[in-house]
Amino acid sequence: MEAAAGLAMQSRAVGPGPGRRSGALGGAGPARAASLRVGGPAAAAPALRARAARPVAPLCCVQTSRGHQSLHNSVDEALLLKRKAEEVQFELNGRCIYLVGMMGSGKSTVGKILAEVLGYSYFDSDSLVEQAVGMPSVAQIFKVHSEAFFRDSESSVLRDLSSMHRLVVATGGGAVIRPVNWRYMKKGLSIMLDVPLDALAKRIAQVGTASRPLLDQPSADPYTAAFTKLSVLAEQRGDAYANADVRVSLEELAAKKGHDDVSQLTPTDIAVEALQKIKNFVTEHSMASGPFDDL
Numbered sequence: 001m002e003a004a005a006g007l008a009m010q011s012r013a014v015g016p017g018p019g020r021r022s023g024a025l026g027g028a029g030p031a032r033a034a035s036l037r038v039g040g041p042a043a044a045a046p047a048l049r050a051r052a053a054r055p056v057a058p059l060c061c062v063q064t065s066r067g068h069q070s071l072h073n074s075v076d077e078a079l080l081l082k083r084k085a086e087e088v089q090f091e092l093n094g095r096c097i098y099l100v101g102m103m104g105s106g107k108s109t110v111g112k113i114l115a116e117v118l119g120y121s122y123f124d125s126d127s128l129v130e131q132a133v134g135m136p137s138v139a140q141i142f143k144v145h146s147e148a149f150f151r152d153s154e155s156s157v158l159r160d161l162s163s164m165h166r167l168v169v170a171t172g173g174g175a176v177i178r179p180v181n182w183r184y185m186k187k188g189l190s191i192m193l194d195v196p197l198d199a200l201a202k203r204i205a206q207v208g209t210a211s212r213p214l215l216d217q218p219s220a221d222p223y224t225a226a227f228t229k230l231s232v233l234a235e236q237r238g239d240a241y242a243n244a245d246v247r248v249s250l251e252e253l254a255a256k257k258g259h260d261d262v263s264q265l266t267p268t269d270i271a272v273e274a275l276q277k278i279k280n281f282v283t284e285h286s287m288a289s290g291p292f293d294d295l
């Protein structure tokens, strides 16, 4: 099938709430417009519209009695995030950032923060597939069509995003399994969020497995269903995730910060670490083979 949908995209507000399942696609930085053509299953896609950017969160957003998610523990942490972003911005030279990792690893949550501080636009490949196919959820696409159909559309979306600049893209957890997707993602810089399986399963159990068809087994409790299936997927996909340019291990980061558990890390901690690793990567890369100037 050939591309048929001209999708007009602009950045959309990024909210501080949970992952992307509460918001289709978001943006940060100056409002931008671009045309995205999505091939394959995107044939009947409607035009995408999004609005100009708002900040992802107040500079400092601590846990409240009403249970709002804590993005930053302190103003210091928020300022550190901003400083790290400024350090890496020039060397990134507009290169896109692709977040990869297992379901629930925080790609959307961390991706929105990175987009905000870097002045990039944020996109979620699952949401783009949903909009391209014209269905409200990945779960429905799997049910009505098939996983293969979803994967074709996912590849089309990644191909189209790969021609653009200044994007942070939260990919679906399985995007790494197709080598062609790596060809697209290697046009930018990829970051793998490496989260222990029990932490992933806990996070997913909290929100339920309904939105993640690969984990949705009605016979099991959500934690067990998620943990069992994630273990199999992690085993199958280990090598594919290792293709990422940069790996952020939550276990290593928690140990470095003196925490007993990865659940003590805030999304901002993880974003700061991701920026530091990006900085190390681009510095090494520039030293080895010249600056990133092939955009």
Ligand SMILES: Nc1ncnc2c1ncn2[C@@H]1O[C@H](COP(=O)(O)OP(=O)(O)O)[C@@H](O)[C@H]1O
Binding pocket: 017, 018, 019, 020, 021, 069, 101, 102, 103, 104, 105, 106, 107, 108, 109, 110, 170, 203, 204, 207, 263, 265, 266, 267, 270
């Ligand atoms: N560092 C974190 N600590 C605790 N919960 C988190 C963290 N990052 C994300 N979450 C939560 O885990 C769930 C999955 O996160 P999400 O960003 O949607 O993951 P992904 O996009 O990789 O599937 C969401 O409910 C989100 O609020």
Ligand SMILES: O=C(O)C1=C[C@@H](OP(=O)(O)O)[C@@H](O)[C@H](O)C1
Binding pocket: 101, 102, 103, 104, 107, 126, 138, 171, 172, 173, 174, 175, 211, 212, 213, 214
């Ligand atoms: O790991 C996977 O194969 C999938 C991950 C999901 O995205 P998230 O990683 O954002 O949950 C979504 O693309 C689809 O349900 C398949």
